Amino acid sequence: MAIKWYGFWRSLASNRIRTALALKNLQAEEVSINLLQGQQHGDDYRKVNPQRVVPALVVDGAPPLFQSLAILEYLDETKPEPPLLPRDARGRARVRGLAQIIACDTHPMIVPRIRNYLEKELKIDEPARNRWAQNWIVEGLKAVESHLANEPETGRYCHGDAPTIADICVVSQVFGAQFFKADTSGIPTVMRIFNECMKLDAFDRAAPLKQPGAPKELTH
């Protein structure tokens, strides 16, 4: 299949797509939508994704797919190897649940539109905005840590010994923790798995700072 997708080097949700494409060895053209410059609000991109967020993914010229977890599941269904979900329903529920702690309850708190609203509408200064981001990042990753540290399904990765969409989401959020200098001392299992994932070429190549347009190092 011919894949074109819209992302941004710094976007954590885009990082998930990039990692999944790499794990599945799928070739894809990435179109950069510069979120820091507000390109997501332009008329051109609005036609791609009316929600004006990245990622969006186009397969063989069909209408764009949207929302990162929905795209990950689509890729897993249409290119099943290697699988990104366990084979049993309970395992899939656990992996999806871990992924959703990040994708639903953690990452959305720190995206540009939220940070902009805090700044422009609520007049929250930058230190307090950073504390906001750090707070929700740590809360979310600690919830994941509680599962990973206490449940027998945890293996080399979040669920057994092969990477799943849970690892993809957790790794993306650890990048977010690094962007915002969040305290990761309370999440040793998360960090152990992050480091394990980063040994894999697919995760390494997908890292935000390795993308075109990214700065050499973060100067937040």
Add this chain to the structure above:
Amino acid sequence: MAIKWYGFWRSLASNRIRTALALKNLQAEEVSINLLQGQQHGDDYRKVNPQRVVPALVVDGAPPLFQSLAILEYLDETKPEPPLLPRDARGRARVRGLAQIIACDTHPMIVPRIRNYLEKELKIDEPARNRWAQNWIVEGLKAVESHLANEPETGRYCHGDAPTIADICVVSQVFGAQFFKADTSGIPTVMRIFNECMKLDAFDRAAPLKQPGAPKELTH
């Protein structure tokens, strides 16, 4: 299967579980966790769900499942009729994407922990907190509206003529719009589908104000 689950009458994510159980005609025992009184932070519930949020769902005494969308997918996989997802991968991606616009990018902005942080940490007054909630509710539902109003897959419900997890999530968020008196004038297709869903007994019985412990009407 014997199902026990933890929810709260006002919780929009709990509403999704309640609706899915009703659509699939599954009997289940609902345990109320009073979010307004902070029962989710108690030691007992922390053992059920370390993230300290509802819902959580226990099947046959096994470890609790968590995150509403993961639970919906689990119910759909283990009790396939009637299906809550389309049969084709593209259709599933669209339905999951619509559900995630709500479950990832809309609803998490207005949950108790966020409203508490705005109030206690950022000293945002109640009118501004309500504008915050209204803003994200309207943004999310308008993104859904753009899809529903412009895509041929939209039918009597969000995707064709049978309810899916997209309808379950959209309906839950319209309840949220009502709680916060958000302006629904710009989302006619969403409201048309909400009203269509509410004609179904499963959606009607699951409505927040019809649950034990709920007030007769909302006095926000």
